[in-house]
Amino acid sequence: MATKKTINVKVSVSKIITALETSLEARKKKLSDYEKADKQFQKDHKEFINSLGELFRSGTGKFVSASSQAHWRNSDNALYEIVVQMPASVKPPVSPESISTWQVQAEIEEIRNALSILKMTDEETVSTNTYSGVAQYL
Numbered sequence: 001m002a003t004k005k006t007i008n009v010k011v012s013v014s015k016i017i018t019a020l021e022t023s024l025e026a027r028k029k030k031l032s033d034y035e036k037a038d039k040q041f042q043k044d045h046k047e048f049i050n051s052l053g054e055l056f057r058s059g060t061g062k063f064v065s066a067s068s069q070a071h072w073r074n075s076d077n078a079l080y081e082i083v084v085q086m087p088a089s090v091k092p093p094v095s096p097e098s099i100s101t102w103q104v105q106a107e108i109e110e111i112r113n114a115l116s117i118l119k120m121t122d123e124e125t126v127s128t129n130t131y132s133g134v135a136q137y138l
Contacts, residue, residue: 006128007128008127008128009128009131010125010126010127010128011125011126011128011131012124012125013118013121013123013124013125013126016118016126016131016134016138017115017118017119019138020111020114020115020118020134020137020138021115023111023137023138024108024111024112024115027104027107027108027111028108030099030104031099031101031104031105031108034096034099034101035101037096038095038096041093041094041095041096044093045092045093045095048092048093052084052086055086055090056084060086060087060090061084061085061086061087061090062084062085062086063082063083063084064083064084064085065082065083066080066081066082066083067080067081068080068081069081107137110137111134111137114133114134114137118134
């Protein structure tokens with residue numbers, strides 16, 4: 001049976017604080033960049049959807065099919081769906097790579113908590129156990 005050997009080293013508190021602050025800023029930037037990119041995508045996507053009707057009227061798209069749905073309770077409001085095939089030259093905006101915003105926000109909160117505790121300590125070094133608790137954020 002293999003035994004695990006533990007590593008017992010002391011790490012400077014100031015180095016961990018600096019690394020955590022860098023990591024915190026990187027996560028804030030990642031979240032901010034994603035929110036900006038997503039907002040721009042939503043705007044571009046709305047403009048693209050609105051331009052499709054005009055493109056079809058100008059003869060760019062090819063009519064494929066049409067269907068309707070009448071609601072049995074309110075037949076005055078029937079829905080009509082038209083399927084139009086657009087050429088490959090009509091390109092929709094590309095959405096930004098999705099991130100789990102709630103997870104990034106939770107990591108930011110945990111890093112802030114760790115920084116608060118590390119800044120209050122009088123020790124110059126932290127144990128391996130403490131380091132392993134924050135290592136996932138570095």
